[in-house]
Amino acid sequence: MDKFIIRGGTPLRGHVSISGAKNAALPIIAASILTDQPVLIHNVPRLRDIYTMGHILQYMGANHHFDEDNRAFHVHLNGMNRLEAPYEMVKTMRASILFLGPMVARYRQARVSLPGGCAIGARPVNLHLDALRKMGVEINIVDGYIEAHCQELRGADIYFDTVTVTGTENIMMAATLAKGRTVLKNAAREPEVVDLARCLVHMGAHIEGIGSDTLTIEGVDELAGACYSVMPDRIEAGTFMAAAAITAGEVTLPATVTPLVESIIMKLQDCDIRIQCDDEYVRVYGNGITCRDMVTSPYPGFPTDMQAQYMALMCRGQGVSIIEETIFENRYMHVAELQRMGADIEVQGSRAVIKGQPFLKGAPVMATDLRASASLVIAALAARGSTEIQRIYHLDRGYDHIEDKLTALGASIERVQQ
């Protein structure tokens, strides 16, 4: 298992490119099984989750190739050998549940391992299953697998009790090939849902209301192939913005991310971090951090996937900040590790109270999930001395060569293979 050794204290300086969004690329790869024509996806990040998606496609018998140098993912599905996403693959990546909707839509049957609980919460998929049932799918849970089949997939009116990102994506994909109209109410509006919807429209899907909380999908008989470029990763962008701020550095990001990170920019500006946006760049100047409260919420609110990184910033801010995590019930795994670095954080249920400290100090810490790991990297970049972060395979799930990008900005970060 690889680890990072980070020597803190160097202000990050320079320009960082932002990779394609993990959470858009994953559903778009799943959508490629909705057609028997070739799908070419550009700007796909080099992440462990993307390789896992490829392994599942391979297991099913789909032709695919990831041209890493050009970040291009090709899928060509001429029939499947196995309509199944097995536990061994699903357990490493929850997004594999995204094969369920497309598989049922195209083949009227599917067998997908239940993703199970994970570090940040229970993360049930009841809303995905309830919606499919409304569309005429019979679903049984057998030996930890979701077994789904139907004679005909029918459009339906569906109201999601909770805003669910992959739930919206799964059902939107299924609905593209259903008979008749599907209306999804209280649908997720995340930019990654919009990106998937746009890709589906390129493939010939009829979707109205894209970007709103009501999606109307008119089913078609078949979808065509497409060539589509994935949106930039707003969470990767936010992570680098936080790293620039905490190290009192000066970092630019491409302006393509600006509309995607509005809530992050506004919150960081609220914390007195200087951020300027023009036609070419987002410029972040780290010149001190004022602690401010923050609440996570579905888009366009502050993303839960940036909560841990924001907390790392607050640990070095002036004053006291209260963070409230409203999306996942167990997303404070980074707290204990940040405390090892000298952070003053008290968790009270879904709230965390952070008293900013004049400095953090390097320590041996453990990455526990993807964004928790990112928060440790951010804290380590600003800490006095050296921090050793174990289990960085979590980071490899969601950040495309993060150490190369940080090194190019002047950070002292080394990957050690053990």
Ligand SMILES: CC(=O)N[C@H]1[C@@H](OP(=O)(O)OP(=O)(O)OC[C@H]2O[C@@H](n3ccc(=O)[nH]c3=O)[C@H](O)[C@@H]2O)O[C@H](CO)[C@@H](O)[C@@H]1O
């Ligand atoms: C691959 C991907 O895109 N992952 C993102 C997606 O995860 P994911 O789609 O799994 O998260 P959801 O939006 O579904 O979860 C939101 C909340 O709804 C609950 N829920 C969800 C589905 C369900 O059937 N029943 C239910 O109760 C969840 O437990 C959670 O409390 O959105 C999350 C919230 O923005 C992000 O943190 C993840 O990075």
Ligand SMILES: C=C(OP(=O)(O)O)C(=O)O
């Ligand atoms: C929680 C995340 O991802 P996933 O849903 O793939 O676990 C994330 O990207 O922060």
